[in-house]
Amino acid sequence: MFSPTVQKLIDELSKLPGVGPKTAQRLTFHLLKLPPEDVLPLAQALIDVKETVRFCSRCFNLTEQELCSICLDAGRDQTTICVVEEPGDLISVERTHEYRGLYHVLGGALSPLDGIGPEDLHLAELFDRVGAGDVHEVIVATNPNMAGEATALYIAEELRPLTSAGTLRVTRPAAGLPMGGDLEYADEVTLGRAFTGRREL
Amino acid sequence: MLVRRVRMTNLRSRRTLEVEMGAGLTVLVGPNGAGKTTVLEAIALVLRGGLLRPGPIRDLITRSQDYLRVEVDLEEGDSAVTAGAAYSRDGERRLTADGASLEDSARWQEALPVRTFVPDDLRLIKGNPRRRREFLDALAERCAPEYRQTLHRYEEALAQRNALLRGARAWPDSPRFAPWESILAQTGLAISGRRASTLASFTASFQRIHCELTGDPPGSLRLVYRTNVAGLDEQEYRIRLAESREADRQRTYTHLGPHRDDLRLSRSGIDVRDCASQGEQRAALLTLVLAEWEGLCGGVRKPLLLLDDVMSELDGARRSALVALVRRGGQAVITTTDLRYFTPQELSDCTVVELEVE
Numbered sequence: 171m172f173s174p175t176v177q178k179l180i181d182e183l184s185k186l187p188g189v190g191p192k193t194a195q196r197l198t199f200h201l202l203k204l205p206p207e208d209v210l211p212l213a214q215a216l217i218d219v220k221e222t223v224r225f226c227s228r229c230f231n232l233t234e235q236e237l238c239s240i241c242l243d244a245g246r247d248q249t250t251i252c253v254v255e256e257p258g259d260l261i262s263v264e265r266t267h268e269y270r271g272l273y274h275v276l277g278g279a280l281s282p283l284d285g286i287g288p289e290d291l292h293l294a295e296l297f298d299r300v301g302a303g304d305v306h307e308v309i310v311a312t313n314p315n316m317a318g319e320a321t322a323l324y325i326a327e328e329l330r331p332l333t334s335a336g337t338l339r340v341t342r343p344a345a346g347l348p349m350g351g352d353l354e355y356a357d358e359v360t361l362g363r364a365f366t367g368r369r370e371l
Numbered sequence: 372m373l374v375r376r377v378r379m380t381n382l383r384s385r386r387t388l389e390v391e392m393g394a395g396l397t398v399l400v401g402p403n404g405a406g407k408t409t410v411l412e413a414i415a416l417v418l419r420g421g422l423l424r425p426g427p428i429r430d431l432i433t434r435s436q437d438y439l440r441v442e443v444d445l446e447e448g449d450s451a452v453t454a455g456a457a458y459s460r461d462g463e464r465r466l467t468a469d470g471a472s473l474e475d476s477a478r479w480q481e482a483l484p485v486r487t488f489v490p491d492d493l494r495l496i497k498g499n500p501r502r503r504r505e506f507l508d509a510l511a512e513r514c515a516p517e518y519r520q521t522l523h524r525y526e527e528a529l530a531q532r533n534a535l536l537r538g539a540r541a542w543p544d545s546p547r548f549a550p551w552e553s554i555l556a557q558t559g560l561a562i563s564g565r566r567a568s569t570l571a572s573f574t575a576s577f578q579r580i581h582c583e584l585t586g587d588p589p590g591s592l593r594l595v596y597r598t599n600v601a602g603l604d605e606q607e608y609r610i611r612l613a614e615s616r617e618a619d620r621q622r623t624y625t626h627l628g629p630h631r632d633d634l635r636l637s638r639s640g641i642d643v644r645d646c647a648s649q650g651e652q653r654a655a656l657l658t659l660v661l662a663e664w665e666g667l668c669g670g671v672r673k674p675l676l677l678l679d680d681v682m683s684e685l686d687g688a689r690r691s692a693l694v695a696l697v698r699r700g701g702q703a704v705i706t707t708t709d710l711r712y713f714t715p716q717e718l719s720d721c722t723v724v725e726l727e728v729e
Contacts, residue, residue: 280550282534287547316527316554323550358517 176202228299230275230292232257240273247271249306253296253325255279255313263311271309274299279317280324288324297328300338307339314345372483373702374675375451376444379413381433382406385729393722396698398713399706401726407706410726411677413441414704415485417456420466420476423489423679428458436460445483454479484674486664488681490653496636497644497652503634507596510663511569513670518565525558529625532612536620548616549609555628556608562629563600570596570634577662583692584661584685585654592643592655597633599626653684661696673701681705682712691717 172180176198184194201209225231226238233239240246240260250271254260260273276291288294300308310325312318322342332338345363347356356364378389385406390399399407408423412431415423422428432439440457455467456476466473495502512518532551574594581592600608611627619625636643636655643655667674676697682690682705694717697703710718 280547282531282538282547282551285538287538316524316531320528320531320550320554323553324546327546327549359520362517 225275229273230257230277230295231260231273245270249304250309251296251299251305251307252309252311254311255318255321259311259313269309271307276312276321279312279321281317281320291321293325293328296325300329300332305338307341310340310342372445372447372672374414374418374443374483375446377410377413378442378444379409379440381436381439382413382431382441383409383433385409386433388726390724390726391722392702392704392724394702396694396721397702397704398710398718398721398723399704399726400708400710400723402708402728405726405728407726408679411487411679411704411706414443414675414677415487416458417441417443417454417466418476418479418483418675419485420456420480423487423677424492425494429460429462432458432460445479447482482672484667484672485677486660486667486674487677487679488657488660489679490656490681490684493649493652493656495659496656500631500633504630504632506659506663507566507569507632507634510573510666511565513666514569514572515565518562521558521561521565525555525562525629528554528558529628529630532625533623536616536625537623545613548613552609552612555612555625556605559600559628560603560605560608563598563632566598566629566632567596570594573662573666576665577658580661580665580696581654581658583696584658584689586689591638592658593637595635595637597635598629599631600629650684657681657684664700665696668700676700676703678703678705680707682707682709 171177179201180191180194180198183189183197184191186194189197201212222234223232224234226233226241227236228241229238231238231240235242247270251274252260252263252269252271253274253276254263255276255278257275260275263269263273274292274296276293276296278286278291280286280288280291296308299305308325308329310322312321326333326340329338329340333340344367345360346367347353347360347364353361373394374392376389376391378387379385380387382388383406384404388406388410390410399410401407409431412423415421416428416431422431438457438459441455443454445452445454453467453469455465455470457465457467466476468478495506508518508522528551532548532555535547535551577594578589578592581587582589585592603611608627612625615625615627636659638647638651643652647655664674664676678697681693685693690712691714694713697705698720707713710723713721
């Protein structure tokens, strides 16, 4: 129906998350209508980002150098590692300004159904870092869904020798109620966990 | 919400038919072939999106016609709405609310749950255990809304473990299995515990209704919850799963867990499926349906009860017991070939609709 060049662009766009064939087609027609000076910067930006941005060789955060800015920051607490699934999760934790330690980005979560096993994530690198360095705490901040929970359990189990020896703590962020929310609108699971994890006032 | 009127076009032998319903019990009476059951089919088709019995909807369309249409006038307090459904012979479907298209019948299922008894549909008693688990799960969810979420978590973890069993490279690596098995143990025991406690509280009304309808002594028909995780704690559950990995891998299927639960009906210790007569199996089904329906009547949304040809199943005293039971709930429809199944007093208290062969 479309010329091969146009079809190629539609196909490529529809590989993006959240973009179906319909949206891909709409985006393609939009791009075709734009003058070249509006489209070429996008193309250049795509090339630049792929040529310059890579993963930090230590924590797999996004960086333009060998190590990311967080790993290079000597002022951060070198004895604590926060484990997240994706670089976007790291940004969210950073925005809280509550955490001053290091990170480790797994690049996903365990899901045998999707063919994702431990070797497909940066787990071996995490265990190397924890085993080699002077790490006192690992905070497992994977998503509170099933794959994230299973990944957290896996990490906790693999680090069991160190935690049993008392040289390492493995923790998980508390699950609780959103600030500014109403109890009435909290779902049962969140509310249930918030009650299980209640604290002294 | 109440059903006020049912209009139908091209259903079975009836080209057109309109039935006015009472607010309580409506008795549809007529000879065989008059379309009594068809009226129930029509209501189920609109409000539940499916037939009373399994089968293709197109078989309901009058021969030589291309489509069928049903409209149900519903009333809730002062507001009224007409639920519509049309099906063509080519399988096209159109569901409507006051003429506006609906995606599915979820809106009606939410507002007016329909419960049915069809004597020759014994699938709940004799069929796949999955039906009985679903029956039990629907009961459990009613008293614990988070139950559905636990069930979903369990099913997801089960699918993940089964995927590991199928993947050859994953063998026999214990750390891969452990996280999923840990979630399975936690949610599996929650499910099994909830099913057991749900059944314990359901049993009281089940037993009472069975006595009322059959005159049998209390306890002659028992509901038995069958599970292969009985008595396990979370740690034992995990160990059992870990030990069964090799056997499960050969079957590529997890065999321990509440996904293999069953709800058995037993009479003097023998499974109803194996020993009871058709009549006894139908009585067991009727008891299950009515006990579940009775629980629903206590809720905010009163259910609609459709009983097809139920009177011929029961003897005189039991018929009156059934009518009394049904009248305690919400709106109900009973089909019958013979009004003599009812006492004059009962008939004066309900709406009688006579149907004739066209």
